[in-house]
């Protein structure tokens with residue numbers, strides 16, 4: 235049992251850590267002891283919160299004949315005069331309650347450097363006496379008051395702690411505790427944690443989460459929460475848990491804290507029958523200088539840094555989700571050492587081990603029913619690192635891979651990323667599913683491409699003031715309508731005229747304006763890249779977006795809703811590899827899917843393809859021609875393209891067909907606050923029957939021997955095929971004319 239002397243010493247030390255002198259603390263402590271009838275618990279509870287408050291009250295209390303230095307009134311000074319009878323006076327000597335009806339007024343701590351505010355006194359009626367009930371209620375009120383504050387006051391760091399260094403030494407720790415209490419997702423309370431208590435519970439009210447604090451002995455401190463009923467809150471894993479835990483600087487005793495004050499913020503948590511896992515940030519701090527930023531701010535900054543540092547990130551990359559994922563993985567791996575875990579872990583180990591020389595992405599195998607080995611397991615993509623060690627996929631990407639769906643074991647190749655299930659079948663060979671890639675529903679953006687699009691070259695960040703309700707039914711089209719008319723019909727189909735104009739640009743590029751990339755200035759001895767062959771200026775659909783005044787059901791929002799038709803990836807009979815088909819009949823002008831991949835600059839794509847180190851049979855880059863600037867001129871490194879080789883959606887399975895393909899690609903501005911560029915959306919050019927293969931004219935000139943990428947041997951089967959030798963000399967104009975007529979007819 236700890237002696238009173240020791241308890242007093244600890245209390246004084248705790249206060250010293252907060253910047254209160256021993257001289258100041260001692261009389262107030264005595265008063266409180268008296269008040270609580272020599273019961274230490276209410277004083278020690280909540281990291282000596284009551285004591286800290288009482289000292290502050292003593293400080294705040296105006297000095298006067300009736301207020302000697304040993305008297306601390308737990309009342310806000312401004313109320314003191316008006317409600318003297320309701321305040322509790324604590325004497326420095328033996329406990330001397332002025333009145334049985336007086337009660338302590340507990341103040342809310344100030345949130346910034348000056349810490350404890352005196353602006354929030356608690357109704358004294360709630361503390362009618364110093365009875366146990368009153369003390370309980372007082373304790374509860376303290377909790378309520380402390381829910382949202384950072385409770386720091388000039389703590390004394392360890393003498394040998396370099397404060398500046400301590401800031402940099404903010405650590406993230408994973409704390410696992412296999413029991414059933416858990417953290418809530420609600421904005422959480424902050425606690426001042428006593429240095430010598432094994433567990434302190436701060437009760438809350440109205441369902442507001444409460445917390446326990448454990449101080450460190452050999453293991454790190456942690457904070458956990460449960461609701462006022464002691465149940466686990468539902469919204470686990472939210473990232474707003476925010477807890478400040480402060481330790482004193484005491485050293486020596488095994489059960490006492492041995493480190494400088496630190497701020498302890500719970501970042502994420504995961505709860506399951508397997509146990510709870512939390513991740514927290516611990517900062518050694520100088521509270522006079524330190525203000526804990528919000529987690530959202532921190533995450534945003536980290537995400538921004540990742541984007542800049544690494545080549546590529548999925549657009550929905552979120553540090554917060556990643557940390558949550560880590561918690562879940564810790565819980566899972568700690569409990570479940572299955573074979574599957576070993577396999578996956580190995581692939582990550584491979585990535586890690588080969589980080590220096592090359593990065594190995596080992597796609598996860600298909601589940602093969604017939605015992606057929608998936609080629610992709612044996613032939614992983616090998617991607618060389620660039621000079622600066624950053625090549626696809628890099629560290630951040632590998633971390634992000636857990637969020638991106640691999641295509642193994644896929645009755646739905648999108649692994650639930652899309653609203654509809656996209657099945658995979660192979661009726662013609664033993665390959666059960668396509669070589670692995672990472673399924674993404676939205677483009678990822680490389681930092682360079684990001685710089686280009688965030689420069690606002692393509693889109694206009696401002697929303698349209700004229701949008702309201704469903705823009706398509708407005709009597710006068712708003713500014714989102716391209717050329718004064720919306721491209722979509724009320725049924726969500728692209729209007730025939732618009733569709734034909736888009737098709738015509740593809741078919742007769744020579745009749746349409748082009749713009750040309752300017753190559754980068756290069757040193758004389760360096761080979762110049764191939765001169766730009768020109769990018770077509772295409773018709774663009776601009777969809778309404780979050781800054782528009784209309785609602786999500788507005789008819790001028792189609793592509794942004796994602797895939798809605800039933801598609802299937804299938805193995806083609808003609809030798810084109812995998813292809814995409816529709817399972818339902820589709821009307822003319824229907825949106826099928828976007829071509830999704832990694833958004834790169836042309837320069838980045840060239841660098842990537844020049845390495846040609848990956849063992850990928852098919853290539854998937856597509857120019858984003860619509861990415862023109864107002865001057866009609868682009869620098870080479872500004873022109874954008876999409877590469878779906880490693881990351882992509884079902885669009886990457888659409889094969890080429892010369893001229894009479896049944897899909898047409900239309901650039902669509904689907905804006906987000908961060909991205910303003912044209913997405914490449916594929917719409918049906920004509921009515922398509924169920925089970926018909928979906929095709930698209932890549933615009934390849936098979937006669938062009940100078941083309942940097944060797945075109946494949948076309949097996950499209952079209953009567954107008956440009957790839958078949960015997961057709962090459964036939965008049966292209968005649969072929970185009972035939973297609974136009976066929977389209978009209």
Ligand SMILES: C[S@@+](CC[C@H](N)C(=O)[O-])C[C@H]1O[C@@H](n2cnc3c(N)ncnc32)[C@H](O)[C@@H]1O
Pocket residue numbers: 668809810811812813851852853854885886887888889890891946947948949950951
């Ligand atoms: C975007 S991918 C299409 C999906 C691809 N078939 C697969 O299995 O992943 C483009 C590649 O498919 C092949 N391909 C597409 N259309 C073709 C065609 N008409 N004839 C022959 N091969 C074709 C070529 O190898 C081309 O580089």
